[in-house]
Amino acid sequence: MNFVAEELGFRSFGLSEDVFKGILDAGYTVPTPIQAQVIPVMLGGNAVVAQSMTGSGKTAAFALPMLERASRDKSRSDRYLVLTPTRELAEQVAAEIKRLGRHVGVRVAVFIGGKSIGRQAEWVSRGFDVAVGTPGRILDLYERGILDLGSVSEVILDECDRMLDMGFYEDVDRILRSTSARRVSFFSATIPEDVERLAHRYAADAKRIILDGDKQVETIEHYAIDVDERSKFWELERLLSGSNKSTIVFTATKSRSRWVAEKLSARGHRVAYINGDMPQTKREQTLWLFRQGRINLLVATELLARGIDIIELERVINFDVPQDVHAYTHRAGRTGRMGRRGEVISLVSPRDRQAFANIEVTLNMRIPPYPQR
Numbered sequence: 001m002n003f004v005a006e007e008l009g010f011r012s013f014g015l016s017e018d019v020f021k022g023i024l025d026a027g028y029t030v031p032t033p034i035q036a037q038v039i040p041v042m043l044g045g046n047a048v049v050a051q052s053m054t055g056s057g058k059t060a061a062f063a064l065p066m067l068e069r070a071s072r073d074k075s076r077s078d079r080y081l082v083l084t085p086t087r088e089l090a091e092q093v094a095a096e097i098k099r100l101g102r103h104v105g106v107r108v109a110v111f112i113g114g115k116s117i118g119r120q121a122e123w124v125s126r127g128f129d130v131a132v133g134t135p136g137r138i139l140d141l142y143e144r145g146i147l148d149l150g151s152v153s154e155v156i157l158d159e160c161d162r163m164l165d166m167g168f169y170e171d172v173d174r175i176l177r178s179t180s181a182r183r184v185s186f187f188s189a190t191i192p193e194d195v196e197r198l199a200h201r202y203a204a205d206a207k208r209i210i211l212d213g214d215k216q217v218e219t220i221e222h223y224a225i226d227v228d229e230r231s232k233f234w235e236l237e238r239l240l241s242g243s244n245k246s247t248i249v250f251t252a253t254k255s256r257s258r259w260v261a262e263k264l265s266a267r268g269h270r271v272a273y274i275n276g277d278m279p280q281t282k283r284e285q286t287l288w289l290f291r292q293g294r295i296n297l298l299v300a301t302e303l304l305a306r307g308i309d310i311i312e313l314e315r316v317i318n319f320d321v322p323q324d325v326h327a328y329t330h331r332a333g334r335t336g337r338m339g340r341r342g343e344v345i346s347l348v349s350p351r352d353r354q355a356f357a358n359i360e361v362t363l364n365m366r367i368p369p370y371p372q373r
């Protein structure tokens with residue numbers, strides 16, 4: 001970034017006053033690296049295929065150009081669609097767009113599973129500028145003839161790799177085919193082959209912006225504790241008793257998340273768990289309690305590993321080591337956001353050892369033993 005751009009910060013993008021006021025309200029002063037690169041390209045009318053980690057400020061990176069276009073489009077003829085892998089991320093992205101777009105007056109609608117179709121049909125008929133949703137529900141609304149995808153002129157795929165990992169390839173492909181979008185942009189922490197394939201088909205001219213890939217955030221400290229499978233729980237309890245940091249404990253399966261949470265609770269910890277089996281309202285309630293700081297210990301499955309922005313999180317504990325390096329990066333990305341400090345501690349049993357070694361090799365990093373024991 002040159003001196004002038006740095007001096008001007010967000011001013012250097014030449015955004016209109018209404019958009020700029022949203023940035024001021026949010027308290028953002030300096031664009032993050034992904035914003036510095038993505039915003040000018042998208043403002044110039046081009047799509048991007050951007051690789052960046054969660055927590056890097058990518059929501060505002062695509063939201064601000066979208067808001068700028070909406071603020072210039074007096075007839076409000078353009079419609080935008082943002083697809084996210086999870087319901088929670090959809091809510092979070094919609095909240096950020098609403099917050100930044102308050103002075104522009106964009107109408108943002110959220111279309112996610114687990115909520116009444118009837119209510120969502122009402123939102124469609126009332127009109128919206130930006131739709132944020134999960135692929136399954138968006139497609140469902142389209143197939144029922146409620147949502148007209150033909151009127152969508154721009155699509156953003158957020159956390160695209162995760163979306164495809166979750167089996168949404170066909171749905172996303174159908175959605176993209178059904179829109180008349182002139183621009184399709186991809187945001188993805190990694191760019192595996194299936195993301196490439198979609199990008200090639202729908203965003204052949206997009207500008208590639210590769211930032212940090214799987215590089216770890218520098219303010220995060222990584223540690224490992226060697227354990228027997230049977231002593232994992234006691235090791236976890238020891239860690240938790242040693243400090244009161246806000247913590248997410250990741251487990252490999254839904255049943256394990258419940259088992260760990262119930263066992264911790266029985267031993268007097270204030271703890272909640274969250275997994276994909278729970279009704280949406282319960283998931284949201286639990287996340288809310290955690291965000292408010294009413295609970296500072298949450299046991300979760302992979303569901304929470306992507307996208308959810310819990311800024312105060314100080315510690316991630318991998319009760320089970322994830323099977324691949326991308327999952328590790330995403331779990332780790334729950335902490336150390338926007339330059340804050342955080343730690344990731346993995347409990348490595350003989351069963352986890354191979355996967356853990358792979359993670360170390362791929363990240364080119366030796367993860368040291370946890371010191372304070």
Ligand code: AMP
Pocket residue numbers: 027028029030031032035053054055056057058059060307309311337338
């Ligand atoms: P995201 O990667 O979009 O989930 O953003 C991560 C966090 O960074 C969110 O809490 C944003 O509100 C915040 N954020 C985004 N852009 C900036 C910025 N330029 N300055 C400070 N915070 C930001």
